[in-house]
Amino acid sequence: xxxxxxxxxxxxxxxxxxxxxxxxxxxxxxxxxxxxxxxxxxxxxxxxxxxxxxxxxxxxxxxxxxxxxxxxxxxxxxxxxxxxxxxxxxxxxxxxxxxxxxxxxxxxxxxxxxxxxxxxxxxxxxxxxxxxxxxxxxxxxxxxxxxxxxxxxxxxxxxxxxxxxxxxxxxxxxxxxxxxxxxxxxxxxxxxxxxxxxxxxxxxxxxxxxxxxxxxxxxxxxxxxxxxxxxxxxxxxxxxxxxxxxxxxxxxxxxxxxxxxxxxxxxxxxxxxxxxxxxxxxxxxxxxxxxxxxxxxxxxxxxxxxxxxxxxxxxxxxxxxxxxxxxxxxxxxxxxxxxxxxxxxxxxxxxxxxxxxxxxxxxxxxxxxxxxxxxxxxxx
Ligand SMILES: [Fe+2]
Ligand SMILES: [Fe+2]
Numbered sequence: 001x002x003x004x005x006x007x008x009x010x011x012x013x014x015x016x017x018x019x020x021x022x023x024x025x026x027x028x029x030x031x032x033x034x035x036x037x038x039x040x041x042x043x044x045x046x047x048x049x050x051x052x053x054x055x056x057x058x059x060x061x062x063x064x065x066x067x068x069x070x071x072x073x074x075x076x077x078x079x080x081x082x083x084x085x086x087x088x089x090x091x092x093x094x095x096x097x098x099x100x101x102x103x104x105x106x107x108x109x110x111x112x113x114x115x116x117x118x119x120x121x122x123x124x125x126x127x128x129x130x131x132x133x134x135x136x137x138x139x140x141x142x143x144x145x146x147x148x149x150x151x152x153x154x155x156x157x158x159x160x161x162x163x164x165x166x167x168x169x170x171x172x173x174x175x176x177x178x179x180x181x182x183x184x185x186x187x188x189x190x191x192x193x194x195x196x197x198x199x200x201x202x203x204x205x206x207x208x209x210x211x212x213x214x215x216x217x218x219x220x221x222x223x224x225x226x227x228x229x230x231x232x233x234x235x236x237x238x239x240x241x242x243x244x245x246x247x248x249x250x251x252x253x254x255x256x257x258x259x260x261x262x263x264x265x266x267x268x269x270x271x272x273x274x275x276x277x278x279x280x281x282x283x284x285x286x287x288x289x290x291x292x293x294x295x296x297x298x299x300x301x302x303x304x305x306x307x308x309x310x311x312x313x314x315x316x317x318x319x320x321x322x323x324x325x326x327x328x329x330x331x332x333x334x335x336x337x338x339x340x341x342x343x344x345x346x347x348x349x350x351x352x353x354x355x356x357x358x359x360x361x362x363x364x365x366x367x368x369x370x371x372x373x374x375x376x377x378x379x380x
Contacts, residue, residue, distance in 0.1 A: 009323025
């Protein structure tokens with residue numbers, strides 16, 4: 001009987017569903033410094049709206065000036081608003097709205113009490129770019145399609161936060177050991193400087209420590225290559241391509257020779273006819289982005305792509321799945337695997353195509369079809 005494998009990528013789940021974690025909260029979380037300048041105005045579910053009551057520098061007429069800030073339950077500034085004193089109640093309402101949105105889309109409450117699809121759609125009407133909500137939409141779409149396996153090729157989280165939401169939303173697959181995943185640079189590389197505020201920054205060691213329990217929940221090894229027999233003569237061979245470069249801020253990857261040799265021995269012993277590889281970084285470049293123009297790739301590449309390509313060819317892989325570029329494309333060189341790159345399941349495709357995933361049908365020892373499947377309402 002035919003099997004279906006769903007391949008999606010780059011979920012970028014985060015604390016509140018903001019992309020590149022905390023861009024909205026970064027650079028303004030210096031709670032502690034000058035706290036005496038602020039007085040409480042209102043408390044909402046443990047979060048606090050404060051008003052500046054003392055101006056340190058009299059650079060402007062402050063008699064009528066008003067500045068508010070919103071502190072979360074950990075004491076970090078989540079938002080600021082400036083205006084005139086007459087605007088107090090309007091600005092407070094605005095910050096209350098921010099609080100409500102953040103509470104509704106925090107990964108842990110969402111994971112504990114998954115909102116039904118209709119509720120997710122209603123919340124997306126208000127907050128259409130929230131990646132936690134877009135992730136739930138994607139997870140519901142995949143679950144409704146009921147593939148036999150779901151494989152995610154990395155960047156599960158935006159900054160190592162939110163695995164609980166992924167496990168909860170894909171519980172139907174997790175419970176049967178049918179959710180497969182490899183890490184992406186966002187999951188395991190150092191949190192980027194200047195983007196993630198210092199109190200939330202994690203180094204790669206800490207992020208690997210967060211990845212470990214997630215992998216174990218899926219019944220997968222924390223590191224190293226691994227194989228999973230899918231059925232119908234197919235095996236999925238996973239590679240961790242997240243080896244950071246020395247260059248700061250680089251998102252590039254590499255697969256060590258030892259990893260390739262170890263995987264080579266594993267697939268040799270397994271000897272199933274359909275070999276499908278999965279790694280985060282792309283082995284072949286997108287064939288085009290805009291016709292005639294090379295796609296922007298600074299700091300994104302797989303540094304030993306040629307070696308990895310040769311490995312897949314020499315070991316007779318039928319297909320190789322990747323994410324990372326947020327570009328959905330397929331490229332099938334002659335006498336080589338079919339390379340399938342999935343766009344971001346939440347942020348979509350850089351060309352403007354809405355989020356989708358690849359659906360592979362495997363039957364009688366071959367890949368019978370590869371189709372795009374929308375991750376959202378059909379009319380979008
Ligand atoms: Fe990504
Ligand atoms: Fe990535």
